[in-house]
Amino acid sequence: MFEWATVPDAGRRPGRTRLWDGLLQPRTPMEPDPPTDLVAELLDHLFHPVRGMRRQLARGACWRDAPWPLWAALAAIAVVGTLCYGATAALVLPLGGPAGVGLVLVLATGAGWLLFGAVLVALTGRPASHLAHACLVTMWVGEAILEFGLAGNLALWLLAPDAAGVALGFNIAALGLANLAMAAALAAQLGAMRVRPALALALWFGILNPAALAVLRLLRPDLLPL
Numbered sequence: 001m002f003e004w005a006t007v008p009d010a011g012r013r014p015g016r017t018r019l020w021d022g023l024l025q026p027r028t029p030m031e032p033d034p035p036t037d038l039v040a041e042l043l044d045h046l047f048h049p050v051r052g053m054r055r056q057l058a059r060g061a062c063w064r065d066a067p068w069p070l071w072a073a074l075a076a077i078a079v080v081g082t083l084c085y086g087a088t089a090a091l092v093l094p095l096g097g098p099a100g101v102g103l104v105l106v107l108a109t110g111a112g113w114l115l116f117g118a119v120l121v122a123l124t125g126r127p128a129s130h131l132a133h134a135c136l137v138t139m140w141v142g143e144a145i146l147e148f149g150l151a152g153n154l155a156l157w158l159l160a161p162d163a164a165g166v167a168l169g170f171n172i173a174a175l176g177l178a179n180l181a182m183a184a185a186l187a188a189q190l191g192a193m194r195v196r197p198a199l200a201l202a203l204w205f206g207i208l209n210p211a212a213l214a215v216l217r218l219l220r221p222d223l224l225p226l
Contacts, residue, residue: 041070042077045137046144052137053130053189061127074136081143081150082106088153092167095222104220112212113139119207124195134189142182149174179209 034055035041045052059065086102095101117135121128149171156167187200 038069038073041067042073042140045070045074046140049137049141049185050188050192053134053192056130056133057192061129063129066129066133071133071136074140077143078136078139079106081146082109085143085146085150085153088150088157089167089171091157092153092161093164093171096220101220104216107219108212108216111215112208115211116203116208120203123199123203124190124193126190126193126195130193131190134186134193137189138182138186141185142178145178145181146174149178 032051035044041052056067059067082105083099083102086105087098090096090098090101113135117128117131120126120131120135124131152170152174153167156163156170160166183201183204186204187197190200191197
């Protein structure tokens with residue numbers, strides 16, 4: 001799509017214009033209209049996290065202007081999704097009670113995120129509200145993948161309840177894929193804030209992952225094979 005680009009010509013009478021070089025100039029790409037309901041906004045952030053990050057940057061850094069309903073939904077998805085995934089992992093692996101496994105995973109990952117967020121604010125100097133938004137959307141990306149892990153665990157529990165080896169490999173793959181997807185989503189969003197991807201990935205694998213594993217080792221060492 002193109003549009004005519006005209007500028008005032010000093011050699012003509014005021015009000016007269018001439019065509020710019022080449023007559024045609026490319027039109028600047030425009031962002032689509034923002035979603036109008038919460039579900040559409042959640043899906044838009046899942047599939048287009050950078051676009052959602054740009055909208056968040058346009059809102060400004062004031063906490064009062066933050067999208068609190070969206071954030072509340074993202075936080076609820078992270079907590080409930082982790083609880084449910086941990087519970088289904090306990091159905092196919094000898095890890096103890098489902099509720100206890102889910103709760104330990106929430107505590108371990110939550111502690112990792114808190115430490116990671118504090119370090120992220122300190123090292124990048126970016127507004128905490130923008131970084132909080134990026135982290136919540138990153139959790140959403142991970143939970144979306146882990147729901148496939150949840151479905152797979154339920155299928156194994158119903159169809160092959162004694163296949164512990166298969167279940168272990170499946171859960172390791174699901175967690176690994178979710179971890180890589182979250183790292184990529186976070187790096188992309190921080191890139192919109194002019195944070196180098198190398199720094200984002202270094203903090204992800206050097207701070208968040210070790211912190212979560214340390215808390216997990218403290219609370220339930222037998223969960224570490226996951």
